[in-house]
Structure formats: structure tokens, C-alpha cells
Amino acid sequence: MLIAPFIVLASFAYVGLLFAIARYGDKRADAGRSIIANPYIYALSLAVYCTSWTFYGSVGRAATTGMGFLPIYLGPTLMAALWWFVMYKVIRISKANRLTSIADFVASRYGKSQLLGGLVTVIAIVGVVPYIALQLKAISVSFSIMLRYPDVVMPDKQGAPLFIGDNTFYIAMLLAAFTILFGTRHLDATERHEGLVAAIAFESLVKLVAFIAVGVYVTYFMYDGFADIFARAERIPQLAVLLYEGGDSGRYSTWASLLFLSMLSIMFLPRQFQVSVVENVDERHLGKAVWLFPLYLLVINVFVMPIALGGLMHFPQGIVDADTYVLTLPMSVQQPWLILLVFIGGLSAATGMVIVETIALSTMACNDLVMPLLLRQRWLRLTEWRDLSGLLLGIRRGAIVVIFVLGYLYFSLAGEAYALVSIGLISFSAVAQFAPAIIGGIYWKGGTRLGAICGLAAGFLVWLYTLLLPSFAKSGWLPITFLSEGYLGTDLLLPEQLFGLRDFDNITHCLFWSMAANIGCYVGLSLARKPTGAEHSQATLFVDVLKSSTLAASPPFWRGRATVQDLLALLGRFLGPERAREAYTQYARSRGLPAFERLEADAALVQHTESLLAGAIGSASARVMMSSTVDEEPLALDEVLHIIDEASQALAYSRQLEQKSAQLQAATDELRRANQRLQELDRMKDDFISMVTHELRTPLTSIRAFSEILSTHADLDAEQRHKFLNVIIKESDRLTRLINQVLDLAKLDSGRAEWRAEAVDLREVIEDAATTLAQVYRDRGVTLELELPATHAPVVADRDRLMQVMLNLLSNAAKYCDRPDGRVHVALRIMPDRLQIDVRDNGIGISAADQELLFEKFRQVGDTVGRRRSGSGLGLAICRQIVDHFGGQLWVDSKPGAGSTFSFTLPRGSGQAARASASDSAVAAVRALHG
């Protein structure tokens, strides 16, 4: 049954099943009903960590080092406990900044540096190529072995031709084709591949089931349980050693360094970053993963030792490669279905790894290596291309093929000399170089771009020299003298005993020196120079991501000009116009706007666009594209530091306080002014009261005095009596007048005055007033002239009030015109919309300062000190009230020594404009005086 065509068919069927699951997953994702939004699926997808290394290689390692295969799985278990803090932060940062790969993460953290992104990509590709070779080897070997069923024969180690005619090459190309189909059908701004995750979770289950099946079979069907196997193994001395020592005897360091390496690898292997961070749907899934993933590791490793011992005991020494026991044991007992299951399990383990890893690597290669280089070629004018999505997909597919070819080459050139696990550890040591830059990046704001670049470069070079090149030398591709003599032939630079450090296995040795160089350069160079503005802002975004949400939400650090259409067009060139519009519509809706046309091209939109772009082409390239489209003003370092310095928060608060205190100050000032006015009005009220009482008292005093005289002196002659009585009468009149005026003003003020509206001819009013005061004028010797038009001058007003105004003006004019040739001229002019009356006198005039006081209540303007005019100072105030009531205006025009002109206007014929005069509250106090 297990003939080649059947095996091939079964393999294709299995991969086809995976593909179907992936398509189903993608369809459900598009419909919004994701099947992977589930913590169990998330935890299972993390198990892509277990590859052919786990499936085949662990048994091989256990057969030589006993429990020494285990630290690779204990490390991730311990690291999972730290995920609660570390991974959570990494996921949060990546979501907030829309980072889609490790290279993106590092580049973004250190000021969106394209150089750093490219460096990380190169290290990742070079470092992971051996790991991919490992998978190819596993598939190829297992396939070759299966072909020889039922004989158990190891495949030929030598002699396979390169490329054409080499089965492994075809396997590699097939895998490349599958990977392209799985992961590069379209560009997703978030780089999420829901279908892929579903397929990977399924694969994790398959390999777990397959391995447990073999384990159970070997332990309980080929032997009689754990105790039986161990008891039998104990009896064989070489095997007994394996049981009781943990790892290479005496080499404690190996165990510890493997523990440490695997802790870093579970975080920084590109495929692990992809499934745990980029593909993460909900950060709360991390909780389940913290214990589910270690549980998976435990279960899949329980049977490793029994299988290893079983194989060692079953097969004669040295014939069968221990790496193949998982397959060859069922083969040796002729269990075809189990064999097929195991083969599919191994295929699962290998394909899962290569697909996810190469997709992650191709994303990095496209976004962080190729695109930045292409963007630099100005002659290509990439920034002007209409649609770049085709180019991007093409680059990714090309990258996938190239990576597989490299993997194949490594396998051909160096893979044969090594056990599977040893190859894998070389890759672990490579990705460990990312640890200082990333861990430092999320916890230490002082990490700079220069430090990261030098640290990475130094660590990578040490790794190259102490692990990768020796692996070529051990396979014969480099001269073996490289190992024995080293570079420049000095003892100090022996690749596996650098600077004389002996007694360590090559992994520990490399780990020590590469970490020393990496961390040393990273810390040293970061401290040597201050971070730039961009670095500092990115550092804060990363390190403080869990602090105030305002920092993450506020769109910062951008000044420039762009329109919404520009941004949309830019986005469309990378995502395709449809998806770009979708993305913008979603964004607009999240902002509460009905359509994306209503969006404003503000900093928030620009940042959102940049992050969407970063999803497609990496953050460094996105930065370049944005700045080429948008006119940007570069930020000055001190500006950025000023903005985001921690003190700026305090500054914001203090500014708020300043504002509040300024408002308080303004309110206080207003209150003070109001208070002053109140005091002034109070004084004026007091003055008025004293004046009024004085005015009232004066006539009263006269009246009383003269009455008393009349009463006590009965012997006054008739003339004197007559004179006194006249005085009394006059004073009484004056008193009455005064009281009437005050009452009048109060009534006018309070609006309780009665107004009569009647048609009045203004000419008549003026003439009547003139007649009334004619005697006064004659007495004073002032001539009165009237200049009245011939036509009718009608107004609708209260006749008496108008008379009051005229009388007041005329009597004032007479009073202040006290000179021999005094003349008062009254003119009535009819204008289109109003009537204007001017009362001009050639008296002493009124100074400018006094003019302002004239119309105020309680004010009197005297020309000389001490010379009291009769009157209360209320006359003009009353006049103004009256004129205001009629909708007119009353004013004075005068210069000292040049006479005065009092003028008032009345609207023509129209009704009264009932104007409510705004009275000060202080006047209410005065009104109270009148009751």
C-alpha cells in the first residue's frame, strides 16, 4: 500500500485539506464571523513552534543526550509566565502602531529607521534559512525512508545532485507554491491571514495526535509501559547514562543556555511573532495561551524518552538514525496506517513552520528590504505609480521563492553533517540577537537607533563567525582549517573558542559572545548620544503605551498640508482603490461622519493613513511615501521634546490653572469696577440727597423765617409785609417746582410716567415756550430769536413733555447767557426722517469735561466756584429721558467762551419709541427715597 504514488497522493490530499480550511477561515473572516476569534485556536496556533525538530529531532536528541532535548520546551513554558507583562505590551504596541513584523517593530521603535528594518530582515532571513533547511531535510528524509518500505533503510547521504534531479528541490518548490497560495493572494493592511491561522491550528492538532499515537503505540504495544521501557534500558549501560543525567554530562551551561535561547526564540522567531502578535485577534486571548501552550508542549514531549529508548533498543546500534525513530519504529512492525499517520504528522509539522515562517520573512523582505531600496531609486519614480499593489505582491512571491532556494542550498551544502536539532539551534542563536533591541526598546526610552544598529550588527557578526561559518566548515564547504586556525590564524580568534573561552559547547559559546557584543554595543552607544526627536517620540509611544490612553489616541507630531483626496489616492495605490475607500469609510463612520468625503485632512487622518500604509509596506516606507505626498515641515528636536516631555503634562495642567486664574482675575476686576460704580452712585445719591434736602430746606427756611417775622412783628408796614409775602410765595413755588421735578424724574425713571400721544405741531410748542419765558428773557436782557419753517412740523408726542423740554432748554440758555448782548437763537429744521431743534446761545460755553457730566442725573455745572445756580441739576436729565422716550436724541455742542448749542431730534411723525431706559441699580435706591 505504501508505495510512492499513494504517499504523494496522501500528501497532496493533506495539503489540499489545509488549503480548504484556510479558504473557509478566510471566507468566515470576510463575512465577519471569524472562526479564529477564540483563545483555544490562538493557543494552538502558537504551537507552530513545534516543527520537525519536535516531531523527529527531539527523539534524535534524546537518544544522544537523554533529557537534554527538554530545555527547548521548558524555556517557552517559563517565558509564557512572563507573557502576561511582556507579550501583552508587545501586542498593545503593535496594534497601536499597526506593526506587522519584527523588522517593522524594531524599525518603528528606533525612529522609523529603514536601515534598521533592512538589517533586521537580513538577519532574520540568514538566521532562519538553516531552520527552513531543517524542515526540508525532515520531509525529504522521511519521504525517502517511506519509499523503501517495508525495508528500513536510511537514505544516501552523499551524491544528490544540486537542483535538477534532487527530490528535495522539487519538494522545496512545491512548498513555495503552497506558501504563495496560502499567504499572498492579496494585500491586507493588517497583514492578518485568518485562514492561515485556522490551518495552522488544525496542523498543531494533527501533529499532536500523530505523535501521541506513536508514543502510545511504542510504549504500550511494543513494550509494556513506561516502567518496562525504563527498566529494560537501565540494563544497558550506554542507555542508563541517558536516564540519569540531564544533558551532556558536566555541561551545565548547555542546559541553561538552551533554556535561555528558547525563551528568546518563542518571542522573536519571525513565525512566532507573526502568530502571537500580528495574527492576534484579541489581546485577552493571551490569558489562555499562557497555560494552554505550555500544556501542549508538555503533552507532546511525554513520549519522547520512551520512543528514543525503544528505538535504541529495537534497532541495532548505528544502523538507523535516531532522528527517524518516530517513523521507523512503526515501519519495523508493519503498521501502515500508523506509518501514514506519522508521516502526515511530520509533514504537518514541517509545512506549518515553512509556510508561516516564509510568509513572515517575505513580508519583511518586501516592506523593509526591497521597497525602501526601490524607493531610493529616483529614476523609477515609484511615488508616481498608479497602482503598486501588483508590485508588492510580486516582490513577496519572489521573496518566498528566494527563501526556499536559500533553504535548499543550505540543506545541500551544510545540512547533511548535522543532526536536526543542531541546525535548529543555529537559528535560535540568530534570532536571539533581536532580544536586546526589542526588550530594551519596550522598557528603556534611552535606547537609540545607533545603539540598536550597532548591537544588532555586532551580535550578528559574532553569530556568523562562531556558529554559521563553522557549520559550513564542518560540512566541508569551507576549509576545515577555519575551525582549527580561525581568522588571521591567531589563537584568540578561533571561531569556537573566541578569546580563549574553552570548555563550552558551541551554542553556549556563541550565546555568550554574541550577547556580550550585542548588549555592550546597544547600551554603550545608546548612552553615548542623545536620542533624536523622532526617536524620542517613538520611544515614548512604545515604552509608555500602557500609560495614559490620551498619548496613544492623540495624533501628534505632524505638521503639513494635504487634502483628503490626496491621501485617499495615495492609499489606493497600495491597497487598491476599493479597499482604500472601504478603510476610509470605516474610519469616517468611527468618527460619526456619514461618508469619508466629510473627513478633514487633519493630523489624525494623516496618521491613520500612514498606519494603514504601514500595514501594506512597512512603517519606514510608509513614512517615505507620506512625506513625499504631504508637504511636511520637519520637526525640530526641541519642539518634539517640548511637546512630549513629561513636564509638558504638568505644563498643560498649569496652563489650565493659569486660564482659570485669569478668568478669576477678570471676574474680580469686573466686581471691583462694579463696586466702584456702586460707590460712586452711592456718593452721587448722597450728594443728591444732601443737595435736594438743602434745596428743600432753603426755601422752607425762608418761608418759615418770613412767616415768623410776619407773625411776630405785627407792626410791619404794608410794603414790607407785601415784600415778605411775595418772597414766601416765590419760595413756595420754588419748593413746589423742585419737588415736582424730583417726582417727575422718578416717574420717568421707573417707567410709571404717563405719556399722552397726540399730534403736535412743534412750531406751536416752541412759540408757546418762548412766550412763557418772554418775561424772563426781558428781565435778563437776552434777546430770543425763533427761526421756524413755514410748513407744518408734526410729531406724535406728549405736548406737555415737549413743552417741558423746550422750557428747560430755553431757561438754561437764558441762565448761562448772562451778558449784555446775550442772544438765544432757536431753530427748527425739518429733515427727511426727523425734526431737529437747536437752541444756540452765545454765553460762556461749557468745557468738554463738563459736557459729559451735563446730562447726568444730579449734576450741575457751575461756571465759578461757589456761585450756585438755581435748579437741582435734574433738568437736563429729565429732558434726556423725555427725548429718549420719543425716540430722539439730545446733545450739546459747545466751546468755552464761544457759547453752546443744545440740540435734540425727534422722529418724524412716527409713534413713540417706547424705549426702556436702562437704569442703574443704584438709582433704585434713590427711587426708594421717593417711595
Add this chain to the structure above:
Amino acid sequence: MRGNSVKGQCLVALFLLGCLLLDYPVLDLFASPTNVAGIPLLFVYVFSVWALLIALMTFVVERGRD
């Protein structure tokens, strides 16, 4: 999942415990040729500690105080 939650701190404590128990020199204490129910001590010890750690982590995550 807050930055300073008790759960996170318990997990860090478990991490340190694991580092202690699953590494040399503690590991060396159990690398002696004795058996537990026919199974070598080292094997039993490592897998038991591993299982215990996982159980504790499960407890902290699923039922611990937040």
C-alpha cells in the same frame, strides 16, 4: 489585563520558581540513579515540576484575583 495586576506578579513569581527548580544546580540534586515506580527520578521530577508549574499558571490566570 493591566500592567501591574496581581495575576501578572504571581506569574512572574512562578517564572522565578521555574527558573530555580528547572535549572542547575537544583536539577543536579535529582540526577541520581533512583527510580520512582520504575521510572527514573530525573524524568519524574522534571515532568512533575513542569506539570505543577502549568497547573499553577492555569490557576492564577483562570481563577486568581485580578
